[in-house]
Amino acid sequence: MLLASQDDVEVVGEAADGQEAVDVVRRCQPDVILMDLNMPRMSGIAAATHIQNSLKDAIIIGLCVMQDTYLTDAFMRAGASAVVAKDRLTDLEFAIHQACKGKAGQRVD
Numbered sequence: 001m002l003l004a005s006q007d008d009v010e011v012v013g014e015a016a017d018g019q020e021a022v023d024v025v026r027r028c029q030p031d032v033i034l035m036d037l038n039m040p041r042m043s044g045i046a047a048a049t050h051i052q053n054s055l056k057d058a059i060i061i062g063l064c065v066m067q068d069t070y071l072t073d074a075f076m077r078a079g080a081s082a083v084v085a086k087d088r089l090t091d092l093e094f095a096i097h098q099a100c101k102g103k104a105g106q107r108v109d
Contacts, residue, residue: 009096018042022050029055032096035080037064037071045071045078052079059099061092 013028015021018039025033033051037044048060062075062083072083081099084092 009093016040018044018047021047022054025051025055025058031059032100033058033060034092035060035062035075037062037075045074048075048078048080061095061099063092 012030013024015024019041021033021035021039022042035044035048035051039047042050044062048062051058051060058079060080062072062080063086064071064075064083065086075083082095084095
């Protein structure tokens, strides 16, 4: 809902778990993918890896609850362009715009 209210963002798909996220991305081929770290059936890290292997230009922004350097680093190694803590969702729009501008490697936590 946060993103759907933005004028320059169009939500083209949603997924309830990691496997479904991989399927939705293959079908919709979005410009930006928001990927939760903790998802059923397949973790966000595993899903990000699958997506990067099939859609090399994908911009993945990871969402996580914990401020755990190991997990956020793992998300970045899996292909995330940025990682945003869920308690800082106000930074999400900034992270999306920065990733789209090619400033990958941002950790917004």
